[in-house]
Amino acid sequence: MPERASDRLSRLLGLVPFLTRRPGTTLEELAARFQVSEEQIVDDLELLFVTGRPGHLPDDLIEAEWSDGRVYVDNADEVSVPVRLSPHEATSLRLALEHLAPGTAAAPETVAAVRDKLTRAAVSAAGDPGAGGFLDLAPPTIEPRLGAVLSAALRDGTALRLQYYVPSRDELTVRTVTPHRLRLGRTWYLDAHCHSSGGERSFAVERIRSADPVPAPPDAEAPDQGPQQVRSEGRKAHLRLVLRPEAAWLADELAASAPDCGLTHDAAGPGTVAVDLPGAGWDWARRLLTAYGRGVMRAEPPELAAEAAAAAEEALRLYGG
Incomplete structure (x- = not known):
């Protein structure tokens, strides 16, 4: 697969600072460091000859030498500083860390140290490090x-x-x-x-x-039976909802919690989702419709929808009073 230009640019931006600080590094060491072939490193070095400041005069271009197998660069002051994380990159990495931390086996002090470094990098990249700043992150967490x-x-x-x-x-x-x-x-x-x-x-x-x-998993038990389960009393219903596009996210939430949930996309137009929930608790379904009714185009059974509408109207009346 051909290499993407962005991947090669990232390697070049790392290659020059690396050689500026470690002149004389061998082609073999560079290939291992950047995980490419020695031929690719030579190709990158040849590209440096036409890279530099605007003007493109000889004194404006980066110089590279590797005739004895050891590499040296010169006239590369503008790109000799290691690449820094952008605010977006630092914030993305910090958010990824918060996502992964609850499920990782890493020591808490290691996670805390990485979190602190990424926070300082994001704040520093956004402006003056002395001016202070914060990251507004709210990833899902586990108690x-x-x-x-x-x-x-x-x-x-x-x-x-x-x-x-x-x-x-x-x-x-x-x-x-x-x-x-x-x-x-x-x-x-x-x-x-x-x-x-x-x-x-x-x-x-x-x-x-x-x-x-x-201690050990027992043999397969009868599903959802016995005194260990607390069931809600009352009616059950085959609940069918048709959700508007702006409420389509609710279908994913319902499907994640109910293995028997059925979804039909674009059921009433682009972006809409029909949701079928057999055996839904009547009281729970009424509360669901009362809370999210604005995003529901149609709901069955009709008497359930009528009860939810009446509950919403009563709530509005109480607020009005």
Whole structure:
């Protein structure tokens, strides 16, 4: 695959400062340092002969010499300073660190040191380091005690007994799982083998109410049965929503928490999403419609939509009063 121009430019911007500080580095060492062939390094050095200040006179161009296998550069003052992170790059790396920190095995002091360096780099790149500044980051997080339990289970390969809330059914379930990994989407997810349901499942970490290690995973249990589960009483409904484009994100949230959720994209025009939730709790569905009704084009069953509309009108009346 041909090399991208941006990749080569990044290497050239690193190559000149590296040689300025380490004159006489061999072609072999440079190839290993920048993870390319010696032929590519020679090609880069030949490009330096036509690189330099505007004007393109001999004294404006970078000079390079490697006749004895050792490389020297001269007349490269303008690009002899190592490349600094831009504010966007430093902030992106800091955000990535915050995303990964809950699921990493790195020592907390190491994460804290990297966080501090990236913060100072972002603030410095944005302007005068002495002027102060801050990064406004709000990545998804995992509650520390829960994060420690999940990390230990992932590290040791042990099983966990979870109390897990399923909002689409308004139920608190108890499941025995063997975790595989923590994965970041809109929020954190725990991918695991669920022994209670007998298959691979993804659990939104924010809906895990408790997690306790168990000595060994038992044989597959009957799914969602027994006194360990707290079920909401009341009616159930096959809930069908057609979401407007601006509320399409809600479909992903519902699908992540309900394995039996069905999605149909562009159901009522570009960007719309139809969501089918069989067996949704009636009270939960009414609360969902009351909270997000502005983004819903259609809702079934009609009597459920009517109850949600009445609840919203009553709330507005109380606010008005």
